Amino acid sequence: MKKSIILLIIIICSLNLFCQGIWTQKADYGGHARAGAIVFVINNIAYVGAGDAEGPINNDYEFWAYDPSADEWSEKANVPIYTFTIYGFSIDQYGYAIGSLNEFWRYDPVSDQWMQKNNFPGPVRHSGAITFSLNGKGYYGLGENDKSILKDIWEYDPVSDQWTQKNDFPTCKRAALALVINNQAYIGFGNTDTLLVTKDFWKYDQLPDMWIKKCDFPGSARQFATGFSINDKGYAGTGVDENFNYKNDFWEYDPVLDHWTQIPNLSGHTRQAAVGFSINNKGYVTTGYYDQLATVYYLKDLWEYTSTTSVNENSSNYCNHIKCYPNPATTWIAFDYQLFVNTEKAVIQISDTKGQVIHIILLHGLQGQSVWDIRSINPGVYYYTLKTGSSFKTGKLVITK
Secondary structure (H helix, E strand, O other): EEEHHHHHHHHHHHHHHHHOOEEEOOOOOOOOEEOOOEEEEEOEEEEEEOOEOOOOOHHHEEEEEEEOOOEEEEEEEOOOOOOOOOEEEEEEEEEEEOOOOEEEEEEOOOOEEEEEOOOOOOOOEEEEEEEEOOOOOEEEEEEEEOEEEEOEEEEEEEOEEEEEEEOOOOOOOOOEEEEEEOEEEEEEEEOOOOEEEEEOOOEEEEEOOEEEEEEOOOOOOOOEEEEEHHHHOOEEEEEEEOOOOEEEOEEEEOOOOOEEEEEEEOOOEEEEEEEEEEEEEEEEEEEEEEOOOEEEEEOOOOEEOOOHHHHOOHHHHHHHHHHEEOOEEEEEEHHHHHHHHOOOOOOOOOOOOOOOOOEEOOOOOOOOEEEEEOOOOOOOOEEEEEEEOEEEEEEEEEEEO
């Protein structure tokens, strides 16, 4: 009888975790531990290397490929440029790398060879730049050099092998994060020319070449974060905050709702300057570093994230549920909820578009209804989140008058 109860508890806990998303450790990075590496994905294979590696300088040039179907790493041709500060992206069947002296190379995974292309024509940058690729073009910008922190953005056309300067990012910034979600680019976090560590988040509209402000990141401001995108959502985490605290929290960004939801922390050590990538609706985080008592520790562990949207539909019976109505609403809103596991920590949390919590409803029992009087609440867009421990379900509501 005792064994049956223990088994039931294990099954319930496992299912509840699966509804939240799961981090699973995979095979360590094949080369030496490192930070500030480049990463790009071509034909469902991730290529990771360069950056600042532990040990002799020759280790910096290492370049490895990861096949998630076999959970195996294989060594590739070394990166041909000095790699302490290096940035990369992929376009179609090729990868690209930009060095700190503006040298620019293309990698062919079929021949496992690097070919030099036209150098980047903009200012050199020694730290904290960003890259991303979008609709057949590559983008590079921000960061800092010996003179200043930059805000320029450049577009690379692989057909003409030429660079074109685009509209500047709204602020000077280094150590930011770039994500591409459903063919839309986003940039956020990092620090400014006043060394202010930030949590702002911006969308880049490629055709009119303009930047659109989105909902601020609700976690602590940070720099040198990493992320990936799966199932039309973005994921961001790790990094280091203004007090030099290394982070391992992770958050999901929904571009339709323009809303952030916290997910389970990265299971590995806190870190900054890691790399993130996605293959077949799985997210991955590897490498990076942290320091302790003035000693730097480089990392090479690899973690795979499976989101709730990757779960088989039949498993939805084991997840928490919430529904609100009417929506839009003017005087009151009812929340119907159903919990898979009874808990004393279940709440419905309502926040505004800036991520500020304005109301909390305590829940009792596995299911029920709670009514919120909104007559004193300003009209606008709000978000409700059903929270049970570290499990989250989020939705959008509109209040009108």
